[in-house]
Amino acid sequence: MIDQLKRMATFAAVVEQGSFGAAARALGTTTSAVSQQIRALEREVGMTLLARSTRQVALTTAGQRFHEGCAEMVAAARRAGQTLLEMRDAPVGELRMTVPAGFARMLGDALKPLLQHHPQLGLHLLADDAHTDLVAERMDLALRFGRLPDSNWVAQPLGHLRMQLCAAPSYLARHGIPVHPDDLAQHDAVQLNTGRVAPHLNLLDPVGRAVSVKPAWRSRLSSNSQSWVQHMCEAGLGVAVLAAHDTVDTLREGRVVPVLPGWSLPPLPIYALTPQRGAQPAKVRLALEALLAHMAQWPDSVHVPRQEGLHS
Numbered sequence: 001m002i003d004q005l006k007r008m009a010t011f012a013a014v015v016e017q018g019s020f021g022a023a024a025r026a027l028g029t030t031t032s033a034v035s036q037q038i039r040a041l042e043r044e045v046g047m048t049l050l051a052r053s054t055r056q057v058a059l060t061t062a063g064q065r066f067h068e069g070c071a072e073m074v075a076a077a078r079r080a081g082q083t084l085l086e087m088r089d090a091p092v093g094e095l096r097m098t099v100p101a102g103f104a105r106m107l108g109d110a111l112k113p114l115l116q117h118h119p120q121l122g123l124h125l126l127a128d129d130a131h132t133d134l135v136a137e138r139m140d141l142a143l144r145f146g147r148l149p150d151s152n153w154v155a156q157p158l159g160h161l162r163m164q165l166c167a168a169p170s171y172l173a174r175h176g177i178p179v180h181p182d183d184l185a186q187h188d189a190v191q192l193n194t195g196r197v198a199p200h201l202n203l204l205d206p207v208g209r210a211v212s213v214k215p216a217w218r219s220r221l222s223s224n225s226q227s228w229v230q231h232m233c234e235a236g237l238g239v240a241v242l243a244a245h246d247t248v249d250t251l252r253e254g255r256v257v258p259v260l261p262g263w264s265l266p267p268l269p270i271y272a273l274t275p276q277r278g279a280q281p282a283k284v285r286l287a288l289e290a291l292l293a294h295m296a297q298w299p300d301s302v303h304v305p306r307q308e309g310l311h312s
Contacts, residue, residue: 005073007041010034011049012070019057091121091283098126098134099143102226102246107143110294114286121283129224130194134273141284142273143291153273156288159295160267160304162244166256170236178239178260184215188238192229193222201241206262241265244302267304 013023014034024031042049049063059067091114099107104127115121126132126139134142134153148155167187178184181203201213217239221232226243233240234255242256250256272288274280280288295303 008070010037094122095283101127155271158270163265165259168236181213188220189217190238190240191222
């Protein structure tokens with residue numbers, strides 16, 4: 001079938017160019033090779049397609065009818081190629097992305113200028129704190145946080161997100177204020193659980209040394225939604241690990257306060273996942289650029305930029 005399609009394209013080129021020689025030059029091959037392709041095609045279809053003379057070639061009646069289909073095939077192939085070029089060079093079509101639910105609003109702010117300037121670009125966003133099946137959902141781009149599972153997808157680091165251990169003042173008034181990681185054993189936790197809850201808590205002590213703490217705190221509440229975890233923490237139902245970009249307003253308004261001042265959580269690595277290495281379609285490339293530009297405006301208290309990021 002592939003050989004026949006190639007011969008049909010050669011036949012269309014002969015008709016379009018008006019001679020075997022001109023077709024050979026257009027196709028980057030020899031006149032002899034073009035002639036061989038046409039003879040093989042005529043043998044396959046069992047009819048003469050071109051009437052030849054020493055000076056010119058002309059379509060037979062069968063050739064004229066057959067050429068209509070060949071020309072349509074070549075035109076369709078050119079349109080398909082042009083579509084790919086447009087997708088490579090300009091943001092068109094639908095961009096399919098997935099991000100943690102708590103990041104959805106931020107992503108909307110980051111991509112708003114891109115979507116406004118490119119009306120041919122659409123966006124389908126899957127906001128999910130669980131790990132979506134990227135292949136089944138036909139994703140073009142995914143944002144992931146923390147340690148990545150084994151995957152064929154290509155991970156590009158985007159920096160690190162600051163994390164904070166927080167609790168509501170009302171909770172601390174009832175249960176006391178922990179002053180050392182060991183005190184967490186007396187407290188309830190509101191935890192994000194996407195199927196991979198760590199049995200320990202990684203902290204940095206006041207001089208920056210890494211310490212692994214195994215808190216015996218009771219995971220009283222858990223969810224696969226980070227937004228729900230923060231909501232329940234603000235409601236005074238336990239201590240939670242919250243993303244700094246989510247707590248700017250709540251800390252300022254006093255709805256939560258930091259727990260264990262002087263101790264800190266290691267920044268959480270942020271990755272952009274794409275299904276392939278190398279050059280990306282314009283919609284993916286420009287979305288990543290818009291995302292990085294937006295994140296560059298975040299203060300250091302929220303985000304460690306990619307060029308300054310820690311190794312995960």
